[in-house]
């Protein structure tokens with residue numbers, strides 16, 4: 312089995328969040344980890360079932376298997392704490408970039424972040440990778456405590 316591609320997962324998740332998809336991990340937790348029906352979850356987060364399955368597929372591929380994806384999602388939620396979207400969706404479904412105050416088409420939000428806010432994206436990735444180190448350190452400490 313190929314290893315979990317954590318860097319690729321972090322890249323994927325941070326771009327999604329900055330582009331306004333900050334519901335991504337919660338939706339995946341409900342769908343993949345808790346086993347909620349795709350229709351219910353998709354409706355709750357105002358996305359299509361097709362999109363939801365697509366997101367799940369990407370995470371499963373990058374995790375190496377579905378079982379691993381289920382373990383990885385809560386870790387990614389931990390890593391993504393404090394990462395805020397740059398592009399936000401209002402009640403009318405209009406996406407606006409908070410940084411440059413521009414209306415962005417729904418399908419272009421990630422492209423907008425990548426093109427105009429590369430620094431913010433790099434920063435979000437860096438933060439998540441730092442939290443990963445914290446997470447690992449905590450887990451090692453927990454293991455030592457259990458063992459002694």
Ligand SMILES: [Zn+2]
Nearest residue numbers: 408410411427
């Ligand atoms: Zn912008």
